[in-house]
Amino acid sequence: MGKFLAILHGGADPDKDQLTDEQQSEFMTAWATWAQAHEEALLDPGSPLYRKKRVTSTYVEDFEDSKIAYALVDAPSHDAAAQMFKDHPHVGLHDGNSIEVIECPVIPS
Numbered sequence: 001m002g003k004f005l006a007i008l009h010g011g012a013d014p015d016k017d018q019l020t021d022e023q024q025s026e027f028m029t030a031w032a033t034w035a036q037a038h039e040e041a042l043l044d045p046g047s048p049l050y051r052k053k054r055v056t057s058t059y060v061e062d063f064e065d066s067k068i069a070y071a072l073v074d075a076p077s078h079d080a081a082a083q084m085f086k087d088h089p090h091v092g093l094h095d096g097n098s099i100e101v102i103e104c105p106v107i108p109s
Contacts, residue, residue, distance in 0.1 A: 001074050003043065003104040004081035008069040008088075011096015019093075030089035038073070038084055046071035078103050 019027065035045050046069055054063045069090070075081035082101045091097050 001076055002078075002081075002106075004073050004075055004078065005102045005104055006046070006071045006073065006081075006085055007067055007100045007102065008046075008071075008090050009066040009098045009100065010068040011066065011094055011098065027089055027093060034088055041073045041075055041084060042071065043074050044070075044072040072104075 035042060048069050049067050052063050052065070052067075054061050073081055073084060075084060078101065081103075085091070085099045085101060088099060091099060
């Protein structure tokens with residue numbers, strides 16, 4: 001088994017694609033259903049990503065990008081981890097939404 005980090009990217013135009021309260025509630029219910037279906041694999045169900053800072057050796061700055069949430073899962077392979085997110089409600093919420101699934105290998109000691 002291995003650890004995989006899922007980064008959820010939003011593709012929505014924030015000015016056009018606001019959800020109604022009912023749509024938001026339906027989405028959260030769908031997300032909870034997805035999480036329950038993958039409960040054994042979820043190491044961290046994640047959370048939204050808000051204020052962001054970029055740090056370099058010479059400065060710290062605020063920045064924005066399309067990353068809006070994360071999750072951490074345990075899976076037997078990279079492909080298995082990716083398949084886990086194929087039916088995640090996030091990918092169908094707005095055109096352009098996507099999920100990156102990144103392997104987090106064990107660092108040898």
